[in-house]
Amino acid sequence: MADTPSTEPYKGVRDFYPADWRRLAGVFKKVRGLLESYGYEEYNASPLERSELYESKGNEEIINEQTYTFTDRGDRRVTLRPEMTPTLARMVSAKRRELPFPLRWYNIGNRFRYERPQRGRLREFFQTDIDLVGLPEGDADIEIVSLASAILKTFGAKETDFIIRINSRKLLAAASKAAGLDDESLRVYWQLLDKRSKMTPEAFEEARRSMPGDPLKIVEDGTEPAVAEEKRKLDALIDALAAGGVGNAVYDPGIVRGFDYYTGVIFEVFDTDIKNPRALFGGGRYDGLVALFGGDPIPAVGFAFGDVTFIDFLETHGLLPGFAGAQADLYLGTPTADRTAAQDFARALREQGVRVFVNLTDKSLSDQIKDAVKRGIPYFAAVGSEEAKSGMLKLKTLFTGAEESLPVDDVASRILS
RNA sequence: GCGGCUAUGGUGUAACGGCUAACACUGGAGCUUGUGGAGCUCUCAAUCCGAGUUCGAUUCUCGGUAGCCGCCCCA
Numbered sequence: 001m002a003d004t005p006s007t008e009p010y011k012g013v014r015d016f017y018p019a020d021w022r023r024l025a026g027v028f029k030k031v032r033g034l035l036e037s038y039g040y041e042e043y044n045a046s047p048l049e050r051s052e053l054y055e056s057k058g059n060e061e062i063i064n065e066q067t068y069t070f071t072d073r074g075d076r077r078v079t080l081r082p083e084m085t086p087t088l089a090r091m092v093s094a095k096r097r098e099l100p101f102p103l104r105w106y107n108i109g110n111r112f113r114y115e116r117p118q119r120g121r122l123r124e125f126f127q128t129d130i131d132l133v134g135l136p137e138g139d140a141d142i143e144i145v146s147l148a149s150a151i152l153k154t155f156g157a158k159e160t161d162f163i164i165r166i167n168s169r170k171l172l173a174a175a176s177k178a179a180g181l182d183d184e185s186l187r188v189y190w191q192l193l194d195k196r197s198k199m200t201p202e203a204f205e206e207a208r209r210s211m212p213g214d215p216l217k218i219v220e221d222g223t224e225p226a227v228a229e230e231k232r233k234l235d236a237l238i239d240a241l242a243a244g245g246v247g248n249a250v251y252d253p254g255i256v257r258g259f260d261y262y263t264g265v266i267f268e269v270f271d272t273d274i275k276n277p278r279a280l281f282g283g284g285r286y287d288g289l290v291a292l293f294g295g296d297p298i299p300a301v302g303f304a305f306g307d308v309t310f311i312d313f314l315e316t317h318g319l320l321p322g323f324a325g326a327q328a329d330l331y332l333g334t335p336t337a338d339r340t341a342a343q344d345f346a347r348a349l350r351e352q353g354v355r356v357f358v359n360l361t362d363k364s365l366s367d368q369i370k371d372a373v374k375r376g377i378p379y380f381a382a383v384g385s386e387e388a389k390s391g392m393l394k395l396k397t398l399f400t401g402a403e404e405s406l407p408v409d410d411v412a413s414r415i416l417s
Numbered sequence: 418g419c420g421g422c423u424a425u426g427g428u429g430u431a432a433c434g435g436c437u438a439a440c441a442c443u444g445g446a447g448c449u450u451g452u453g454g455a456g457c458u459c460u461c462a463a464u465c466c467g468a469g470u471u472c473g474a475u476u477c478u479c480g481g482u483a484g485c486c487g488c489c490c491c492a
Contacts, residue, residue, distance in 0.1 A: 007427095008483080054492095065418085066490075083492040111492080116418085118486065127492085258491055282492080304492075335451045369453050382451060394452090401453075 012115075012123025022325050024126070024307060027314070028108050030321070031128055034154045038147060040104040040130060045087045047110060051077035053086045068112050080112035084129040084304065085261070085289065092133055092300075093293035101134030101298070111306075120278055120309050130283075131302030137233070137285060141265045142240050144301045148269055148281050149246045151305075156319045162280065165252035166238060166267040169284070171219065171230035172256070178224045179213030189215065196254040197277070216253050237265065263287045265301065271313050280313050281305040328357035329415050330395075331372035333382040335365050341388035345408055352412035373398050379415055 009015045016024065032042065051069050068080040081087060084107050092099065108128045117123060130147060132140045145164060152162055176186050189211055196204050208214060222228045234251055241249045249267075257266045264285030271280060283303020291297035314320040330349065332342045339358060346356040357377060359368050365382055372380045381393045393411050396403045406414060 011483080066492090085492070113492080115490075117484090121491080261492095279491090333452080364449070365451050366449070366453070373454055380452080384451070386451085396452075398453075403452085 010123075012117040014122065014124070018327070023320075024311075026321060026325075027307070027311065028126075028128075030154065031108065031151060032106075034151055035106050035130060035147070038104065038143075038150075040106045043088075043091065043105050043107055044109060045081075045084075045091065045107075047081050047112065049079050049081050049087060051079040053090060054079055054082070066113050066115050068114050082111055082113050084109065084111065084127065085131075085286065085302070088129065088131055088133075088302075089286075089289040089300075090293060092298060093290050093295065096290070096295060096298065102140070103131070103133040105133065106130045120312060122308060126307040127304050128307075129302060129304040131300055133290070133300040133302075134298055135301075136287070136299045137264050137301075140299075140301050141237055141285060142244065144283065144303060145237075145241055145249060145265075145267060146244055146246050148267070148283070148303055149241075149248070152269070152280075152313075155314055155321075157313075157317060159246075159248040161272055161317050162248065162269055162313075163272055164241075164246070164249040164267055164269050165255045166234065166249055166265060167252055167255035168230055168234045168265050169262050170264055171227065171234055172215065174226045174230050175215035175218045175224070176213075178218050178227055179215040181211075181213045181215065185212050189213075190256045193254050194256040219253065234265070257282060257284060261286045261289045267303070269305075271316065273316055276312065276316055278309055280309050326376040326378065328355040328375075328377050330354055330356045330379040330381065330411075331368070331375070331377045332356060332358045333365055333368040333372070333380060334359045335382055335384040337362065338384075341385065342383035345383050345387070345393070348408060349412055352416075354412050354415050369396075369398070381411075 014020075035042075051067075054067065067082045070078055072078050088105065088107070092103065106129060108126060110124050111127045112124050113121075114123065115121065130144070132144055145166070149159075149164065172190070176189070181189060192204070192207050192211070193216070199207070208216065218224050218227050219231055222231065238249050238251060241247075255266055255268050257268070262284040264287065266284035267282070268279040269281035270277070281303050282305075283301070285299070285301040287299040288297055290300060311320065332346055334342050339360070342358050346358050349356050357372075357375075359371075361368070361371075363371065368382075369380055378398060380396045380398055381387075383393070387393055391408055392405050393408055394403055394405050395411060395414065404414075
């Protein structure tokens with residue numbers, strides 16, 4: 001008994017039964033439709049990557065403690081991808097001479113993080129990554145932030161349901177330089193900014209005063225020319241977004257983001273519902289990442305969002321579509337063990353695009369109807385010797401109970417209409 | 418990595434330290450061999466693991482494990 005395998009999935013990962021997967025796949029389908037309407041193409045790669053891909057960038061603690069990393073039988077160090085951006089940068093760099101820039105690429109796939117599961121955080125989750133590669137700051141940033149907004153709106157979200165908080169790494173860097181902070185105090189200051197939303201205003205002000213310099217003050221004063229210039233560019237971005245129909249983007253000095261590779265605009269999208277304070281989307285400009293593989297830098301901007309927080313958001317706001325669906329349109333019942341007639345009908349109907357399910361059990365016809373109802377299949381017809389002879393089907397609409405006799409050639413158009 | 422809460426059939430719940438661990442739903446079989454979801458009957462199925470206290474532990478204690486919720490971190 002001790003060796004009986006558990007039916008539980010591995011810690012922090014999920015099983016997707018057909019009803020679960022239908023829901024998730026339905027959301028993905030809608031996301032794909034929106035992205036493709038903007039000319040974005042889906043790419044993909046293996047979840048297995050060389051560990052070195054993550055070691056030259058990002059943050060040491062994340063790589064060492066928060067990834068699935070192991071050594072394969074050939075002594076190669078392998079990591080299950082925790083994010084897609086390095087893979088994208090690697091792929092872009094590898095074919096930099098032949099790809100038609102700018103690239104509009106997206107990927108929907110699983111990511112792995114070795115950390116303790118809690119609300120909205122699992123060890124495997126699905127993430128959508130959207131990137132625009134090969135254009136400098138400016139219109140590309142506007143398109144990317146607009147896309148984030150468009151995805152939410154295509155699910156029916158209103159601008160009052162979410163807010164886009166924007167900051168700029170260049171602005172942070174210029175202000176920090178002007179404030180004369182050394183690297184260590186800079187790190188502490190950015191951490192403080194990151195925690196601002198979790199602090200009371202008084203606590204934040206007090207912590208801010210205890211720092212050796214105050215970059216935020218320099219931004220607010222606007223007297224330092226280099227800082228004022230970056231702030232002006234950020235304001236221009238927000239104005240351009242508003243002009244393009246994205247009215248809920250705001251400057252937020254508390255947006256910092258954890259990764260070192262961001263070089264320009266950074267942003268996060270939040271639910272305006274205070275019960276759900278987690279970031280829904282996050283991203284920014286990373287102009288230096290592709291150059292890590294050699295060659296000239298290729299500028300890029302993008303963002304990503306995970307399925308767990310996204311679906312939480314949709315549910316919270318009553319925006320999750322039903323995605324009601326059944327495994328088939330028509331259930332062909334078989335009164336006897338001879339199912340050849342039913343199979344013949346099924347083949348003909350499938351060629352006309354009907355999803356047909358043929359009963360293969362020995363259940364009574366009445367149980368077969370119950371089975372069809374339980375499965376949510378909308379139409380039922382029994383096929384036995386009578387039907388084989390006449391070529392007529394008695395098509396029953398299970399939802400209403402109505403039954404009509406149709407020649408088999410008319411069944412497909414009736415069901416699909 | 419740190420802390421809090423929880424753990425009983427597949428699911429949701431019940432059981433002053435004391436009888437054969439109860440109920441509902443679900444699953445299976447039947448009433449019903451060419452047409453409905455109901456109803457009725459029967460039936461499968463559980464105290465997370467390991468110590469301890471006790472005459473006796475689902476119940477109390479400790480440890481482990483798992484889940485949830487926070488913290489850290491967050492690509």
